[in-house]
Structures are given as C-alpha cells and as structure tokens.
Amino acid sequence: MAETVLTNPGQSPARLEGWRGIAADWASDQRAFKNVSWGKAMMWIFLLSDTFIFSCFLLSYMTARMSTTVPWPNPSEVFALDIGGNHMPLILIAIMTFVLISSSGTMAMAVNFGYRRDRVRTAILMLVTAAFGATFVGMQAFEWTKLIMEGVRPWGNPWGAPQFGASFFMITGFHGTHVTFGVIFLIAIARKVFRGDFDVERRGFFTSRRGNYEIVEITGLYWHFVDLVWVFIFAFFYLW
Amino acid sequence: MVDVPYEGIPGIPPAEVPDVELYHPRSWWTRYVFSQDAKVIAIQYSLTATAIGLVALVLSWLMRLQLGFPGTFSFIDANQYLQFITMHGMIMVIYLLTALFLGGFGNYLIPLMVGARDMVFPYVNMLSYWIYLLAVLVLASTFFVPGGPTGAGWTLYPPQAILSGTPGQDWGILLMLASLILFIIGFTMGGLNYVVTVLQARTRGMTLMRLPLTVWGIFTATVMALLAFPALFVASVMLLFDRLLGTSFFMPALLEMGTLSKHGGGSPLLFQHLFWFFGHPEVYIVALPAFGIVSDLISTHARKNIFGYRMMVWAIVAIGALSFIVWAHHMYVSGMFPQFGYFFATTTLIIAIPTAIKVYNWVLTLWRGDIHLTVPMLFALGFIVTFVNGGLTGLFLGNVVVDVPLSDTMFVVAHFHMVMGVAPIMVVLGAIYHWYPKVTGRMLNEAMGKFHFWVTFLGAYLIFFPMHYLGLLGVPRRYFELLDTTFIPSSAHSLNAFISVVALIVGFSQMVFLFNLVWSLFKGEASGGNPWRATTLEWQTPETPPAHGNWGKELPVVYRWAYDYSVPGAAEDFIPQNQPPRATQLVQGAAS
Numbered sequence: 001m002a003e004t005v006l007t008n009p010g011q012s013p014a015r016l017e018g019w020r021g022i023a024a025d026w027a028s029d030q031r032a033f034k035n036v037s038w039g040k041a042m043m044w045i046f047l048l049s050d051t052f053i054f055s056c057f058l059l060s061y062m063t064a065r066m067s068t069t070v071p072w073p074n075p076s077e078v079f080a081l082d083i084g085g086n087h088m089p090l091i092l093i094a095i096m097t098f099v100l101i102s103s104s105g106t107m108a109m110a111v112n113f114g115y116r117r118d119r120v121r122t123a124i125l126m127l128v129t130a131a132f133g134a135t136f137v138g139m140q141a142f143e144w145t146k147l148i149m150e151g152v153r154p155w156g157n158p159w160g161a162p163q164f165g166a167s168f169f170m171i172t173g174f175h176g177t178h179v180t181f182g183v184i185f186l187i188a189i190a191r192k193v194f195r196g197d198f199d200v201e202r203r204g205f206f207t208s209r210r211g212n213y214e215i216v217e218i219t220g221l222y223w224h225f226v227d228l229v230w231v232f233i234f235a236f237f238y239l240w
Numbered sequence: 241m242v243d244v245p246y247e248g249i250p251g252i253p254p255a256e257v258p259d260v261e262l263y264h265p266r267s268w269w270t271r272y273v274f275s276q277d278a279k280v281i282a283i284q285y286s287l288t289a290t291a292i293g294l295v296a297l298v299l300s301w302l303m304r305l306q307l308g309f310p311g312t313f314s315f316i317d318a319n320q321y322l323q324f325i326t327m328h329g330m331i332m333v334i335y336l337l338t339a340l341f342l343g344g345f346g347n348y349l350i351p352l353m354v355g356a357r358d359m360v361f362p363y364v365n366m367l368s369y370w371i372y373l374l375a376v377l378v379l380a381s382t383f384f385v386p387g388g389p390t391g392a393g394w395t396l397y398p399p400q401a402i403l404s405g406t407p408g409q410d411w412g413i414l415l416m417l418a419s420l421i422l423f424i425i426g427f428t429m430g431g432l433n434y435v436v437t438v439l440q441a442r443t444r445g446m447t448l449m450r451l452p453l454t455v456w457g458i459f460t461a462t463v464m465a466l467l468a469f470p471a472l473f474v475a476s477v478m479l480l481f482d483r484l485l486g487t488s489f490f491m492p493a494l495l496e497m498g499t500l501s502k503h504g505g506g507s508p509l510l511f512q513h514l515f516w517f518f519g520h521p522e523v524y525i526v527a528l529p530a531f532g533i534v535s536d537l538i539s540t541h542a543r544k545n546i547f548g549y550r551m552m553v554w555a556i557v558a559i560g561a562l563s564f565i566v567w568a569h570h571m572y573v574s575g576m577f578p579q580f581g582y583f584f585a586t587t588t589l590i591i592a593i594p595t596a597i598k599v600y601n602w603v604l605t606l607w608r609g610d611i612h613l614t615v616p617m618l619f620a621l622g623f624i625v626t627f628v629n630g631g632l633t634g635l636f637l638g639n640v641v642v643d644v645p646l647s648d649t650m651f652v653v654a655h656f657h658m659v660m661g662v663a664p665i666m667v668v669l670g671a672i673y674h675w676y677p678k679v680t681g682r683m684l685n686e687a688m689g690k691f692h693f694w695v696t697f698l699g700a701y702l703i704f705f706p707m708h709y710l711g712l713l714g715v716p717r718r719y720f721e722l723l724d725t726t727f728i729p730s731s732a733h734s735l736n737a738f739i740s741v742v743a744l745i746v747g748f749s750q751m752v753f754l755f756n757l758v759w760s761l762f763k764g765e766a767s768g769g770n771p772w773r774a775t776t777l778e779w780q781t782p783e784t785p786p787a788h789g790n791w792g793k794e795l796p797v798v799y800r801w802a803y804d805y806s807v808p809g810a811a812e813d814f815i816p817q818n819q820p821p822r823a824t825q826l827v828q829g830a831a832s
Contacts (some may be wrong), residue, residue: 037440044313045432
C-alpha cells in the first residue's frame with residue numbers, strides 16, 4: 001500500500017501523562033499506529049497470532065518432556081556427526097543456526113536497498129536470503145533422513161521416550177514449512193523487485209492494488225520472525 | 241492511491257488514511273460469487289452459517305426426541321445420539337456463532353461503521369470466506385462417510401475421541417480435525433482484516449472512543465480469536481497425529497477393546513488445557529460481539545445515549561483479557577492439581593465485575609428512556625434477561641465446591657445454553673431485525689417478528705429453566721437414556737418430555753423467521769435509508785443498500801460519538817455521527 005502520511009504540525013493537543021497518554025495515543029484519530037501501513041500492521045498481528053501457535057507447540061513439547069517417565073534421548077548425542085574422525089555434538093544444528101542467522105543479515109540489507117529503490121541489489125540480496133533458507137531446509141531434510149535411517153519414528157525411537165520423535169518431527173516440520181513458505185515468498189517478491197514492478201507501481205494480478213517497496217520490509221518481518229522462532233527451538237529442543 | 245488533500249478547516253482533522261482503490265468487478269461471477277466486497281462476503285458468511293446452523297437445529301430436535309421419549313424412535317441409537325451431540329455443539333459454537341458474528345456481522349458492519357470503503361485487504365477477505373465454506377463442507381461430509389461423524393463430544397477429549405469404541409473413529413474424527421484446522425486458517429485471514437481495518441482504516445474524526453460499541457465488541461472478540469484459535473490449531477494437529485501417525489502426545493498406555501493400545505506416555509490433561517485455553521475465550525468471542533451489538537440496539541430503540549460508554553469499552557477489554565486466565569474452571573473434575581482450582585475460581589469470579597458493569601449500564605440506559613418496543617428492542621430485552629440468568633448460574637459453576645457435584649449434569653447444559661446459546665442468539669435475531677433494512681432496503685414484517693420473539697423467548701425459558709432443576713436432581717448430560725435409575729424421580733421423565741415438546745415448537749417457530757426473511761425481501765415495506773433514526777455511520781450511506789465502496793464520492797467525516805440521542809435543544813431526537821456541529825461552534829473553534 002502506498003500511503004503517504006501527512007502529519008499535521010498545526011495540531012498538537014496537550015499531551016497526557018502515563019497510561020492515559022498511551023490510551024489517548026492508541027485511541028487517536030483514524031489510525032492507532034501512525035506511519036504504519038495496512039500491510040505492515042497486518043503482518044505484525046499475524047506474527048503475534050503465529051507466536052501463540054509456536055508457543056503452544058513448544059509448551060506441549062516441554063510438558064511431554066517433563067512428564068514422561070521414560071528417559072529422554074540426549075540431543076547432544078542424537079544430533080552429533082562424525083566428521084573426519086572427530087565426534088562433534090550438535091555440529092549440523094550449529095551450522096544450520098549460523099546459516100539462518102546469516103540469512104537475517106542479508107534480509108536486513110535487502111530491506112535497506114529496497115528503500116533506496118536499488119532494484120538489482122535488493123533482488124540479489126533477497127535471492128541470497130532465499131538461498132540461505134533453502135540451504136537450511138536442505139540440511140533439515142538431511143537431518144530428518146539421518147534420524148529416520150537410525151530408526152526414529154513419530155511413534156518411537158531406539159533411545160527412549162516416544163514423544164522425542166513426535167515432538168521433533170512436528171516442531172521442526174512446522175518450522176521448516178514456515179521457512180519453505182518464506183523462501184517461496186522471497187523468490188516471488190525478488191522477481192517482482194527485479195522486474196521493476198514497484199518502480200512502475202504495477203497492479204497485483206488478483207488484487208489490482210499497486211505494490212511498492214514496503215513489501216520487501218514486510219517479507220523481512222516474516223523472515224526475521226521465522227529466524228527468531230528457530231532460536232527458541234534451538235534453545236528448548238537441542239540445548240535443553 | 242488518491243491522497244485526500246489537507247483541509248485546514250477547524251474541527252475537521254486532516255486525512256491520514258488515503259482513499260483506497262477498490263477492485264471493480266466486471267462480471268456477475270466476480271460481483272456476486274467471487275466478490276471482494278465485504279458486504280457480499282458478509283452475506284455469504286451469514287447464509288452459509290445459517291444453513292449449517294439449521295443442520296445443528298435439526299440435530300437438537302433429534303436429541304430432544306430421544307431424551308423426551310426414550311425407546312420410541314427406533315431410528316436413533318446410542319451411537320447416533322453421541323454423534324448428534326458432538327455435531328450440534330461444534331456447529332453451533334464455531335461454525336454458526338463465531339462465523340456469523342465475526343464473518344457475518346463483522347464484515348458487514350466494521351467498514352460501514354468506521355467509515356471505510358471496504359476491508360483493508362478485500363482479496364484476503366474473499367479467501368477467508370472460501371476457506372470457511374470448504375471447512376463447512378468437510379464438516380458436513382462427515383455425515384456421509386463410513387462410520388458417520390465423530391461422537392466424541394464437542395470437546396473431543398482424548399483418549400476416547402480416537403479410540404475404536406467411539407463412533408466416527410474411522411473418518412469422522414479425521415475430517416472433524418481437518419475441518420477445524422481449515423476453519424482456523426480461514427478465520428485468521430478474515431480476522432487480520434477486521435483488526436487492521438478497525439485500527440488503521442477509520443475515517444476522519446473517528447477516534448477509537450467514538451466507535452459504536454458494536455465495533456468494539458467485534459474488534460475485541462477478533463483479537464481474542466486470533467490469540468485463542470492457535471491453541472485449538474495446535475491441539476487439533478497433535479490429536480490428528482495421534483490418530484493418524486500413532487504418536488502419543490495425548491494418549492496414555494491403555495487397554496483398547498481388550499488389547500494394549502500402541503500408545504503410551506501421553507497426557508490427556510494437556511489436551512484439555514490446550515482445548516480450554518481456546519474454549520474459554522471462545523465463550524467471549526461469541527459473547528462480546530453480542531454485548532456490543534445489544535448496547536447499540538438498546539441505545540437506538542430507547543432513544544437515549546448509552547450509559548457509561550467509557551466503562552462499557554473498558555469492560556469489554558477487561559473481559560477479553562481476563563478470559564485468557566480462567567480456562568481451567570472447565571477442568572475442576574479433570575484430575576489436575578486440585579489447588580489450581582482456587583486460582584481459577586478467583587479469576588472466574590472476578591469476571592463477574594466487568595460483566596455486571598455492563599448489565600447495570602444496559603439497565604441504566606433503559607431507565608427513563610423513550611423505549612420503543614420494536615422487534616429488535618424486544619430481542620435486546622430478552623438478551624438482558626437470559627444473560628443475567630445464565631450469568632448467575634455461572635457463579636455456581638465457577639466455585640469449585642459447588643461445581644464438583646454439578647459437573648456433567650444437565651445444570652451445566654442449562655447454564656451454557658442460557659448464557660452462550662440463547663443470549664447471543666437473541667442478539668443475532670435482534671440484530672437481523674435491526675440491520676435487515678440496511679442490507680435489503682425493506683423492513684421485516686413486524687407481526688411475524690413479534691410472534692417469533694415471544695415464541696422464541698418464552699420457549700427458550702421453558703426449555704432451559706426446568707433443565708437447571710433436572711441438573712440439581714443429578715440427571716447427567718450426554719446420556720442416551722436414563723431408564724429406571726433410582727435416584728431420578730419419575731417427574732424428571734415427564735419434565736424431559738415437556739422440554740422436548742417445547743423445543744420442537746421453538747424450533748419450528750424459527751421457520752416463521754426464515755419465511756419472514758424471504759417474504760420481506762419481496763413484499764416488505766420499503767425502509768428508506770435510516771428507518772430507526774439511528775446515529776451510526778452505516779445508516780448515513782448515500783444508497784440503501786450501500787453500493788460498492790459504501791460512501792459515494794467522499795468519505796464521511798465524524799464529529800461526535802455514536803450516541804447523540806435526545807440531545808436537549810437539538811431539532812431531532814438523534815444527531816448522526818457525521819453531522820457537523822453548528823456554525824457558531826465552528827467559529828468559536830476557529831478563534832481559539
């Protein structure tokens with residue numbers, strides 16, 4: 001949404017203090033969050049809702065892990081790899097985390113160049129972000145394959161509580177789906193950026209609305225969120 | 241994007257929100273079927289919800305036939321009875337009430353009442369409806385699959401929900417969970433639209449504290465739904481995995497039909513916590529829009545400003561917030577750590593405070609009002625009575641010691657039907673009588689409306705009031721038949737028969753209402769743009785029914801709150817929100 005924001009210097013009502021001030025700001029005329037476009041507001045609220053989904057998943061997993069009477073498999077050992085004769089616990093997860101956090105960096109740069117209307121650099125950085133994301137999903141696929149080869153199933157595993165496999169596949173699967181959608185979203189937007197849709201304000205195919213570079217930032221919000229969720233999954237599932 | 245130019249007139253704030261570019265439909269299909277107009281989507285939502293709601297109504301007749309005259313109807317067996325209970329509850333709570341209040345009334349009223357041309361993202365709004373329709377179709381399909389719909393009860397508690405003793409274990413439960421997941425995805429698309437429209441797309445002068453309470457109710461309920469449905473989503477996904485993949489999130493090790501099941505180590509309580517973290521806010525997702533709408537009905541038809549508007553708003557927000565920390569009062573007998581009960585009983589009873597504020601304010605709005613006993617007003621009054629009644633029995637059930645003996649009796653059934661069945665339905669019906677003229681340009685027939693009200697209101701009392709007594713006697717809920725249980729006196733059986741007869745009469749009287757809807761569409765009296773002489777923006781549209789884009793060339797400007805009825809010294813007994821203050825006041829404003 002291209003929305004030019006006109007702030008009116010003529011109107012400066014007396015500012016209220018404390019909670020009354022906050023309530024007055026929120027309740028003010030026309031929009032609660034000044035200078036925030038509809039698309040960005042919608043993404044933020046969606047992410048709030050999505051936070052509740054991931055919180056419920058993680059809390060359910062923690063409940064299962066704390067209440068099980070069977071020992072929980074040791075994640076450091078389960079997710080260890082032997083590389084060149086060295087036994088390295090959590091090495092793959094560490095690389096995955098590094099890749100995903102790097103992708104947040106390139107995403108932030110893409111947003112920056114987007115606002116400078118630098119078509120080519122924005123598109124390239126978004127594609128690099130998408131490539132990092134795809135790498136992450138690829139490594140996750142490798143991890144899934146490895147565990148399945150070792151006999152981990154949603155209903156059981158060789159080392160202990162059957163909820164280990166169930167929680168693992170469910171949570172990382174749900175997060176991986178988010179990353180995959182993000183990659184698709186990134187590629188689609190990168191194509192539009194590269195084609196110059198936002199310079200000529202080309203209309204959306206379904207919506208007939210004019211796009212602008214802000215969509216890069218909105219995509220970025222989603223991407224950083226997915227990244228942040230991974231940090232929690234990493235902490236609660238792998239490091240616990 | 242057309243930027244509205246800055247207007248330096250005192251009293252009129254400058255435009256921050258530019259006029260939107262609407263999607264202009266070019267064919268019949270995009271105008272009426274794949275429409276991106278919130279008003280058309282609202283009607284689609286309402287008709288779909290009503291259609292599936294009628295299925296649930298018929299199911300309730302079948303249940304009442306069985307309860308009132310056990311053994312008489314050979315076409316109802318115990319399995320089917322459980323399936324009827326499950327589907328009746330699930331449809332009524334989620335697919336009818338939630339969809340109707342938020343998808344129906346929300347879509348129609350939010351853009352009109354805040355002075356917007358449409359929802360902020362009409363295309364996403366359209367998708368929301370089609371996914372909802374898909375969810376309804378998946379749900380309805382369970383009646384035709386082998387084994388029929390699930391009979392797990394609307395709460396779908398594991399372990400029994402997915403064990404082989406429960407009807408619908410093959411397909412019913414799978415499709416039910418799939419349908420819920422679809423519903424939540426569809427609802428999220430719509431819900432994001434409603435929230436952003438209220439927050440960011442209001443017209444000039446429309447501050448949050450000038451919003452009609454209808455918008456406040458629907459807005460708060462939508463925010464709650466966006467935070468509560470995730471818990472149901474997660475619970476549905478995990479239960480689906482337990483059934484489909486053989487995981488054990490919720491399934492302990494147990495004997496299933498004499499053999500040890502393949503599950504083990506899961507926690508059925510976890511499901512209950514997740515379910516009720518959704519389930520209790522859900523009660524208020526249904527109730528808050530009703531609170532909001534009924535405030536507007538009472539104020540309009542009593543020609544008096546709503547008493548304590550500011551407190552009404554804060555009460556809605558407070559109820560919404562509190563409802564997230566009371567969920568375990570549904571679980572006093574579940575086997576959770578008993579001392580949790582103290583906490584949840586306390587929070588539950590605290591909710592009575594904002595709720596009582598609202599009831600007092602409705603009554604005080606009526607006090608010395610110029611009450612017009614129109615059909616919407618009758619339904620609004622009926623709502624206050626049934627809601628107070630249902631709310632008081634809520635105090636019984638909120639206390640642990642009183643709840644324990646009453647758990648799983650007909651008392652609970654009577655309570656929640658009174659408070660979240662009858663009361664919101666009263667508001668739905670009143671709201672339809674109130675806004676039908678805006679949607680169609682014609683009034684609903686008043687004689688049929690009054691007949692409909694009295695039969696529904698008195699009938700609902702005759703159904704659910706005796707049910708409290710049955711519950712106190714200890715008649716359990718969800719039982720197929722009571723037979724010769726010793727502690728249940730024979731009077732309970734005749735009372736059951738009485739309730740069933742009334743339920744059938746009330747059910748059939750709804751056909752009068754449906755007939756009225758269709759008849760008035762063609763033969764109803766022309767209403768004009770503002771038949772109730774109401775102040776809110778939706779009655780001030782240039783056309784009735786409002787055209788695509790709602791407002792003609794220019795968006796309205798709001799100068800006042802929504803409740804300027806019977807203002808002393810005013811020419812009319814109502815002043816629309818978009819009527820400018822008198823010229824003298826404008827001049828004074830300019831001088832200061």
